[in-house]
Amino acid sequence: DAKTTQPPSMDCAEGRAANLPCNHSTISGNEYVYWYRQIHSQGPQYIIHGLKNNETNEMASLIITEDRKSSTLILPHATLRDTAVYYCIVRVESNQFYFGTGTSLTVIP
Amino acid sequence: GEEVAQTPKHLVRGEGQKAKLYCAPIKGHSYVFWYQQVLKNEFKFLISFQNENVFDETGMPKERFSAKCLPNSPCSLEIQATKLEDSAVYFCASSSIWPYSNQPQHFGDGTRLSIL
Numbered sequence: 001d002a003k004t005t006q007p008p009s010m011d012c013a014e015g016r017a018a019n020l021p022c023n024h025s026t027i028s029g030n031e032y033v034y035w036y037r038q039i040h041s042q043g044p045q046y047i048i049h050g051l052k053n054n055e056t057n058e059m060a061s062l063i064i065t066e067d068r069k070s071s072t073l074i075l076p077h078a079t080l081r082d083t084a085v086y087y088c089i090v091r092v093e094s095n096q097f098y099f100g101t102g103t104s105l106t107v108i109p
Numbered sequence: 110g111e112e113v114a115q116t117p118k119h120l121v122r123g124e125g126q127k128a129k130l131y132c133a134p135i136k137g138h139s140y141v142f143w144y145q146q147v148l149k150n151e152f153k154f155l156i157s158f159q160n161e162n163v164f165d166e167t168g169m170p171k172e173r174f175s176a177k178c179l180p181n182s183p184c185s186l187e188i189q190a191t192k193l194e195d196s197a198v199y200f201c202a203s204s205s206i207w208p209y210s211n212q213p214q215h216f217g218d219g220t221r222l223s224i225l
Contacts, residue, residue, distance in 0.1 A: 032211055043113070043200055043216035051211070085150060094165040095140060095204070097214060099152035 003027065003090040004100035011106050012082075018075040020103050022088030025069040032091045033064060035073045037084040038102070044087060047073065078107045111135060113217035115201050116183075121223045122191050130220045131183040134203030140164065141184050142202040142214060143176060152200075158184065188222075196224045 005023045012018040024033060032051050036044035048055055048062045050071070055062045061074040075082055085102040092098060114133040122128045134141050143155040154168040158178040169176070173191075178184040188195055198221050202214035
């Protein structure tokens with residue numbers, strides 16, 4: 001019952017923007033999209049979330065398509081410390097998180 | 110505290126033994142969640158609490174797994190008669206008011222359970 005699909009891996013050059021895509025074609029109207037990342041085996045770290053409008057904070061930007069079937073996380077200037085597994089998550093009405101299988105992002109010097 | 114605190118960091122048990130994991134949510138957070146990460150990238154929701162009440166237990170195995178969140182105590186996840194397949198990292202998360210807010214869940218660093 002996967003609610004999100006992500007590419008398994010991506011590379012990005014240091015200093016360039018990293019664009020991580022996510023498909024969530026079965027998302028319901030009131031379900032939010034969250035992005036987290038996991039570095040090594042630490043706990044998932046919150047990045048950003050949104051419902052239907054684009055969002056930006058000090059870490060990243062989130063672009064959600066008008067039909068809400070997909071979104072893109074943008075790290076504007078990737079650094080080596082951004083190497084991690086990035087999870088696109090749908091939060092359902094019960095507040096439960098449905099994790100995707102994540103994208104392993106490698107930032108290359 | 111300002112972070113979700115999970116103890117112990119590592120727990121080793123022989124097959125058939127009991128395992129008990131603890132989670133102290135961020136002070137003031139009303140919701141607590143437990144997730145299991147078995148394979149490297151796969152998270153499975155187990156159970157959530159609103160204060161001391163079970164909110165959603167749809168992910169909890171029917172047998173051997175139980176959880177509690179009692180007032181003035183850390184929340185706990187207990188596994189009776191552990192099996193090899195229970196080996197995983199168990200994450201706890203907490204969040205503030207919902208459904209009137211869309212506050213994110215804050216995760217602890219997990220407890221790595223190894224069943225030998």
